[in-house]
Ligand SMILES: Nc1ncnc2c1ncn2[C@@H]1O[C@H](COP(=O)(O)OP(=O)(O)OP(=O)(O)O)[C@@H](O)[C@H]1O
């Protein structure tokens with residue numbers, strides 16, 4: 001337990017008739033980067049919402065930093081931070097005002113200083129005084145992530161942090177995530193990009209049809225790839241091929 | 254949580270500051286909630302006023318209460334709009350996943366509605382003064398007027414909250430306020446109800462705006478307020494409670 005930031009057991013969730021999560025189990029080790037991989041509508045955001053106390057599970061348990069999300073949501077919120085799938089920034093405020101607002105809500109001593117440091121770190125100092133509605137998608141996402149870092153939470157959720165970003169902005173976000181983990185922050189991220197999971201994650205879990213169908217390090221997952229085929233392939237199988245192979249196997253059953 | 258309770262008002266202050274900035278940075282809001290009612294007041298006083306028989310010699314005095322209610326009704330449409338936008342975008346989810354009392358996000362909007370409407374009411378009253386509005390009311394009467402207007406704002410704000418929380422589109426969030434803006438026209442706000450056909454008159458005399466307008470008018474001209482003030486208060490409090498219950502239900506559904 002003390003070494004796990006997140007512990008999920010038998011998690012189920014339906015939206016009316018739609019059974020999205022059919023018993024999800026996984027663990028996330030403290031200080032690691034965990035990537036949850038799944039295609040559109042797999043239920044990644046649903047899991048993030050449950051873990052960040054925005055949504056109640058139908059059954060099963062989820063523990064975040066030792067606190068149960070259903071019975072101790074306030075305690076869970078003390079140590080987490082969420083960067084949702086869609087940028088959660090205030091469009092009308094400036095970049096600096098957005099950060100100051102969050103710093104104030106986190107009751108930090110010196111909100112301006114905190115904001116300036118983050119603006120600097122995310123290369124937003126020049127745009128700090130401009131309304132966020134004038135920001136590009138990449139700048140907005142950077143501000144969004146910066147807002148999640150205010151107050152240095154132990155565990156950060158990033159729901160598809162690079163969707164819609166150009167390659168350059170994507171690499172910037174990757175760099176940020178790696179820095180976070182290097183400083184001991186646990187990162188839970190979801191993605192549709194296999195390359196992203198390959199690049200960043202210590203552990204990768206694949207969510208498919210309501211269950212985790214594979215979970216392990218990149219090396220573990222590569223072992224799942226049918227060995228007979230490996231012999232005929234010159235390059236290492238990419239995660240994409242592994243993913244398709246696993247998904248394909250499930251569907252044959 | 255102890256700490257969350259201690260910070261409740263501070264956090265709400267941050268939320269208030271945020272949405273007040275939204276208002277001051279949007280010309281559209283300022284024009285609609287302050288300049289439009291003022292333009293309407295100018296129009297009624299200097300264009301239609303000569304033809305309207307109210308039995309008073311100062312039509313601005315007669316008109317002002319109704320204009321204030323229209324200003325508030327159009328002001329709360331923006332409350333619904335701001336709430337809707339917050340629900341749409343991820344910002345509420347961010348607030349709700351932070352260690353703050355969740356309700357501050359909603360109450361911040363309510364407080365903003367009260368404060369911004371109070372500002373536009375004061376501006377409109379100042380303009381009315383320039384146009385010849387005079388009042389013999391003492392401090393207590395003014396306080397009573399402020400109280401009624403605040404209750405009216407709160408009642409409409411909670412209606413706006415229902416719309417903002419449950420609307421499916423931006424237009425839907427704002428559309429509910431049109432009938433509210435219209436209500437003063439079918440009341441004694443602009444012309445005495447005695448001049449209306451019987452069916453319209455029956456509606457006009459029994460809808461909330463008339464009693465509110467009459468109560469404010471009586472307070473401002475130091476006339477006895479009679480029953481109107483109690484009827485007005487009963488409407489405001491009644492609407493507020495019912496709207497609050499439904500708004501909270503809509504809110505619980507969303508979070
Ligand atoms: N509030 C809701 N009401 C009804 N159905 C919903 C709701 N939220 C999500 N769903 C459905 O649940 C399924 C899983 O949604 P979810 O957003 O968790 O997927 P996702 O993996 O995050 O997808 P994406 O990659 O597109 O973001 C989808 O089929 C979606 O349509």
Ligand SMILES: [Mg+2]
Pocket residue numbers: 044045046085159160
């Ligand atoms: Mg999603």
